[in-house]
Amino acid sequence: xxxxxxxxxxxxxxxxxxxxxxxxxxxxxxxxxxxxxxxxxxxxxxxxxxxxxxxxxxxxxxxxxxxxxxxxxxxxxxxxxxxxxxxxxxxxxxxxxxxxxxxxxxxxxxxxxxxxxxxxxxxxxxxxxxxxxxxxxxxxxxxxxxxxxxxxxxxxxxxxxxxxxxxxxxxxxxxxxxxxxxxxxxxxxxxxxxxxxxxxxxxxxxxxxxxxxxxxxxxxxxxxxxxxxxxxxxxxxxxxxxxxxxxxxxxxxxxxxxxxxxxxxxxxxxxxxxxxxxxxxxxxxxxxxxxxxxxxxxxxxxxxxxxxxxxxxxxxxxxxxxxxxxxxxxxxxxxxxxxxxxxxxxxxxxxxxxxxxxxxxxxxxxxxxxxxxxxxxxxxxxxxxxxxxxxxxxxxxxxxxxxxxxxxxxxxxxxxxxxxxxxxxxxxxxxxxxxxxxxxxxxxxxxxxxxxxxxxxxxxxxxxxxxxxxxxxxxxxxxxxxxxxxxxxxxxxxxxxxxxxxxxxxxxxxxxxxxxxxxxxxxxxxxxxxxxxxxxxxxxxxxxxxxxxxxxxxxxxxxxxxxxxxxxxxxxxxxxxxxxxxxxxxxxxxxxxxxxxxxxxxxxx
Amino acid sequence: xxxxxxxxxxxxxxxxxxxxxxxxxxxxxxxxxxxxxxxxxxxxxxxxxxxxxxxxxxxxxxxxxxxxxxxxxxxxxxxxxxxxxxxxxxxxxxxxxxxxxxxxxxxxxxxxxxxxxxxxxxxxxxxxxxxxxxxxxxxxxxxxxxxxxxxxxxxxxxxx
Numbered sequence: 001x002x003x004x005x006x007x008x009x010x011x012x013x014x015x016x017x018x019x020x021x022x023x024x025x026x027x028x029x030x031x032x033x034x035x036x037x038x039x040x041x042x043x044x045x046x047x048x049x050x051x052x053x054x055x056x057x058x059x060x061x062x063x064x065x066x067x068x069x070x071x072x073x074x075x076x077x078x079x080x081x082x083x084x085x086x087x088x089x090x091x092x093x094x095x096x097x098x099x100x101x102x103x104x105x106x107x108x109x110x111x112x113x114x115x116x117x118x119x120x121x122x123x124x125x126x127x128x129x130x131x132x133x134x135x136x137x138x139x140x141x142x143x144x145x146x147x148x149x150x151x152x153x154x155x156x157x158x159x160x161x162x163x164x165x166x167x168x169x170x171x172x173x174x175x176x177x178x179x180x181x182x183x184x185x186x187x188x189x190x191x192x193x194x195x196x197x198x199x200x201x202x203x204x205x206x207x208x209x210x211x212x213x214x215x216x217x218x219x220x221x222x223x224x225x226x227x228x229x230x231x232x233x234x235x236x237x238x239x240x241x242x243x244x245x246x247x248x249x250x251x252x253x254x255x256x257x258x259x260x261x262x263x264x265x266x267x268x269x270x271x272x273x274x275x276x277x278x279x280x281x282x283x284x285x286x287x288x289x290x291x292x293x294x295x296x297x298x299x300x301x302x303x304x305x306x307x308x309x310x311x312x313x314x315x316x317x318x319x320x321x322x323x324x325x326x327x328x329x330x331x332x333x334x335x336x337x338x339x340x341x342x343x344x345x346x347x348x349x350x351x352x353x354x355x356x357x358x359x360x361x362x363x364x365x366x367x368x369x370x371x372x373x374x375x376x377x378x379x380x381x382x383x384x385x386x387x388x389x390x391x392x393x394x395x396x397x398x399x400x401x402x403x404x405x406x407x408x409x410x411x412x413x414x415x416x417x418x419x420x421x422x423x424x425x426x427x428x429x430x431x432x433x434x435x436x437x438x439x440x441x442x443x444x445x446x447x448x449x450x451x452x453x454x455x456x457x458x459x460x461x462x463x464x465x466x467x468x469x470x471x472x473x474x475x476x477x478x479x480x481x482x483x484x485x486x487x488x489x490x491x492x493x494x495x496x497x498x499x500x501x502x503x504x505x506x507x508x509x510x511x512x513x514x515x516x517x518x519x520x521x522x523x524x525x526x527x528x529x530x531x532x533x534x535x536x537x538x539x540x541x542x543x544x545x546x547x548x549x550x551x552x553x554x555x556x557x558x559x560x561x562x563x564x565x566x567x568x569x570x571x572x573x574x575x576x577x578x579x580x581x582x583x584x585x586x587x588x589x590x591x592x593x594x595x596x597x598x599x600x601x602x603x604x605x
Numbered sequence: 606x607x608x609x610x611x612x613x614x615x616x617x618x619x620x621x622x623x624x625x626x627x628x629x630x631x632x633x634x635x636x637x638x639x640x641x642x643x644x645x646x647x648x649x650x651x652x653x654x655x656x657x658x659x660x661x662x663x664x665x666x667x668x669x670x671x672x673x674x675x676x677x678x679x680x681x682x683x684x685x686x687x688x689x690x691x692x693x694x695x696x697x698x699x700x701x702x703x704x705x706x707x708x709x710x711x712x713x714x715x716x717x718x719x720x721x722x723x724x725x726x727x728x729x730x731x732x733x734x735x736x737x738x739x740x741x742x743x744x745x746x747x748x749x750x751x752x753x754x755x756x757x758x759x760x761x762x763x764x765x
Contacts, residue, residue: 250741288726288739345701348717349717366741367742371742381674385698476746483723483726487726498730504719505719546722566748566764568765569746571726571740
């Protein structure tokens with residue numbers, strides 16, 4: 001019969017009769033063996049190991065034992081709980097259980113007592129160290145010490161919330177917060193880091209889709225317009241400009257001068273001009289359907305206004321620039337020479353006026369940092385007809401360094417500078433007169449611009465991804481809020497015929513089958529992140545859509561038009577029709593989205 | 606399916622123009638505008654500082670010039686020596702006036718009179734010409750052709 005001594009010892013307290021130790025029973029029972037074991041068998045100073053004895057015998061013998069240890073700690077004589085004391089180096093301790101009935105019967109085992117390490121310090125850091133309300137930062141700790149010390153810490157904070165295990169911190173309020181990492185082994189040893197939480201700027205820019213600016217003779221359809229404020233750099237000389245076209249297909253701020261039919265008045269806002277070696281810089285900016293000509297001017301651009309304790313988003317001097325202000329284009333600037341032949345002979349319509357531009361300016365928020373980039377900067381293989389220096393009444397093409405080029409205003413923001421989110425509501429089939437939505441600066445930088453469940457489509461170096469329609473792969477496809485329809489090659493799809501003049505750029509399927517219910521498959525550019533997804537969309541008869549509601553509908557989701565369908569580089573242009581009812585993100589090149597593996601350039605929705 | 610010239614090329618006059626392609630820098634072949642005959646137009650050496658590649662198909666010869674900045678311009682020449690199509694791709698707008706020749710003004714006019722109601726890629730089709738241009742901030746690609754001059758058997762999707 002074998003009885004666990006620890007259990008028997010408890011039994012002895014309750015039922016003294018059943019246990020040995022006196023009376024006639026002692027003469028009729030014997031102990032044969034005593035065994036001992038401890039768990040765990042390896043501990044460090046201050047830790048405990050619990051030992052149990054196994055007693056065998058005959059008759060009604062006693063299972064009780066008493067415990068002793070050979071040193072380096074203490075053991076409770078009845079309970080068998082060994083507590084290690086401090087040791088200079090690893091020691092073997094012999095634990096002995098002696099039968100209380102027959103002290104000649106003993107069992108023994110060994111415990112290894114290791115030298116305990118010493119924690120000498122903890123350092124903590126949080127990356128990033130400055131965040132906005134609603135953003136996350138991750139804190140990490142390094143524990144210093146000697147010997148066999150614990151590297152583990154517990155996290156705590158003076159405000160906000162931190163996960164005690166993972167060290168991920170966030171705060172709904174602004175302030176400086178002290179983050180503390182406390183050694184689990186020695187709570188007297190701590191390390192701290194400071195996280196600065198700033199109230200996020202007001203990153204919300206209202207959008208209106210309507211018929212366009214005052215004075216526009218031919219109503220705009222599917223134009224997403226914003227209102228921004230242009231100021232002389234770092235001054236209070238400002239002018240608010242309405243109906244600036246929001247364009248994810250171009251880069252930079254372009255404002256139409258008053259002299260060209262726009263609003264910006266040099267008498268009110270005398271913007272300084274960009275200079276190269278003392279000479280005024282001008283630009284011939286080629287859009288896909290025409291060009292704008294004007295000076296490169298410098299401005300502080302208030303993209304959003306301060307609101308409820310939040311600062312506004314203000315775009316200013318790019319890093320590396322030696323003059324104050326964001327380089328932008330002042331379209332139709334009357335102070336520079338007229339359009340050079342090398343500009344006008346290259347392109348199509350001169351859009352440097354209100355009727356051709358259809359807007360008081362363009363807010364270009366595409367995937368690039370500058371509008372032209374290295375192709376126009378010193379070191380380029382040739383000098384393209386993009387930037388010019390003007391003197392003596394004429395202008396000649398020049399290269400221009402990156403910080404001097406017309407620059408993406410989101411890219412220069414102090415925060416919220418990795419891209420944008422555009423949200424427009426769904427609209428009624430057939431169209432509507434006015435739509436209100438919002439643009440949010442930043443992606444994953446505030447609570448209102450999280451990627452959420454959006455699919456991220458990495459683009460190639462030209463900001464293209466791939467759209468397959470009717471079995472034809474279009475490898476030069478893109479998302480463009482500045483295009484006013486779905487523009488795509490029909491690729492033989494039935495009933496996708498173009499309209500009669502003058503609407504021949506649009507599709508006019510027969511009204512009997514209109515709208516056509518279509519779908520296309522999007523996928524990331526080749527050799528990128530491999531996302532894919534199907535988009536369902538409708539294309540109606542453009543003539544009928546334009547005529548509906550007495551021609552008052554400025555927002556039409558079923559508007560489609562023709563596009564280049566050549567082999568190799570066909571284009572599906574997901575214009576503003578695509579944006580209704582969606583959250584569409586534009587990720588700027590080389591800028592990551594905190595907390596994800598995504599880095600621009602990308603489109604996401 | 607592309608094959609080197611001069612195999613199967615029936616027009617000796619054009620051959621004479623195309624062969625000096627091997628002497629790129631000095632003897633550039635004539636660079637024609639849309640609708641012109643390659644033997645009668647001024648060359649565009651000044652505009653095209655790049656490398657030339659010439660390939661022939663069953664129906665036409667394609668001259669392709671790539672500039673150091675990666676700009677590509679292509680000219681499609683039929684067997685009678687006429688440029689029936691041009692195409693381009695790259696970061697910058699090529700000189701359309703040079704490329705489109707006498708078609709430049711009519712095409713520009715046609716684009717300007719379209720009811721576009723906003724911005725977007727350009728597509729103009731008339732009985733006389735077809736013009737398309739698409740692209741975004743750092744890349745433009747487009748093509749133009751004259752339907753009446755298309756050689757038999759040419760798929761317009763090859764004009765790129």
